[in-house]
Amino acid sequence: MPTATLTPTRATGAAVDPLVVAAEGLIVRGKEHGELPADDIVGAFPDMELEPDALERLFDAFRQLGIAIAGEGVENADEEEDTPALVDVSTAVSLDDPVRMYLREIGEVALLTKEQEVLYAQRIEAGDDDAKHLLAAANLRLVVSIAKKYFGRGMPFLDLIQEGNLGLLRAVDKFDYHRGYKFSTYATWWIR
Structure with missing residues (x-):
């Protein structure tokens, strides 16, 4: 510091x-x-x-x-309003084919409810690596949504997504569902 x-x-x-x-x-x-x-x-x-x-x-x-x-916490109305926008990020930014393919793939993964997030977090706490993968996969659109905000500042879009994904994986490892926050609220700080 x-x-x-x-x-x-x-x-x-x-x-x-x-x-x-x-x-x-x-x-x-x-x-x-x-x-x-x-x-x-x-x-x-x-x-x-x-x-x-x-x-x-x-x-x-x-x-x-x-x-x-x-702008933080379980009852974040803005976050709920943003969720549908995460589904079709491919139209928001001009992108090349590999990125479009990636966006299509991550768009096929269903978003999780708060209850599902807690269930996956409990499984992760018990040592289930598949639950880590599923929680991360369900939040890849969040990474893209945040990466869009930094697009055009000198770093390639795919690199922004990659760095965001590293933050997402860190958030998956450190998420504490006992605090009552939605995973996406917590993960946003790690992704940025």
Whole structure:
């Protein structure tokens, strides 16, 4: 984790950590609105590579202050609205034939319900490697959906998908269904 550079304030000349200033700003805004978007919290700390566990601790700190986190959790309405869009990603980005073939293949795998995700997570916890494969395969469209957002920034689309798939596999290994989150909510942090 990078160390922050302390900068003096105008009023006192005392050193102030920019991370503290960012956190205080988020707290004030969160108290005013009662919630903060998860992306705003992550965006406030651009130099930090937040692992999902550290991110969860950060979210918990905001929750303890009475600030809800919008855009994460089991009842994420935006995520539910996005799910149908994941089915036909081949029309959203101009792609070549290998990518179209890949998209067609992953589109044939059924999306999982929350109950199915829990079932697979329980099987994974018991050491079932087939369940790992099935949970990952059912979420490959999520990887493509996130990769689309980074397309055109200097990295080939297939490389974006490959890196996202590595994050997805990491999420499959670390997913804790006991916390009550949908897998896709948790996996998004690893895929990005």
